[in-house]
Amino acid sequence: MIGTQNPGVVEGSVVVDDDRVIDPRLFRNILGHFPTGVVAVTAIDADGRPVGMAVGSFTSVSLEPPLVAFLPDKSSTTFPKILAAQRFCANVLGDDQQHVCRSLSRKGDDKFADVDWTPAPSGMPRILGSLAWIDCEIDAVHHAGDHYIVVGRVHHLELDTPESPLIFFQGGYGGFAATDTSA
Structure with a gap:
């Protein structure tokens, strides 16, 4: 109301x-x-295992210095593990990676059972097949209602494949096809 x-x-x-x-x-x-893009935020926990979460709240913040941000829910059980690592890799998911989003969104410790990854330069999980990855160090964490605003300082990034991103819209997933605006 x-x-x-x-x-x-x-x-x-x-x-x-x-x-x-x-x-x-x-x-x-x-x-x-x-509509929001879907990003998998990943890290390595204190036991050396990959951890991750799917977020629809990822954005660039600054060019100088290069900063990005994501907004995890304060009730997340995964975010404290990412915070403890003090580093994360943001993986921009492609429209063919709904399975990765579902895996990282479920409860439990074995979210990476069906997710292929390789270490980014920091050692954080870089999900194979992602459109791009951004390897970061946590720069700041701010309280914002029932979420945090996590700012990451970018150390490495790469575009792996210029395909269609995974988009979340009105409770469902899809892709995006850009139109030619040069005409």
């Missing part, structure tokens, strides 16, 4: 200010109309 006057405490809603409430389902539904 949006625009409710003096709502008090409303179950399941977020109070924006003293006189407005945003229904979380409406918020999620409306923002679901904005």
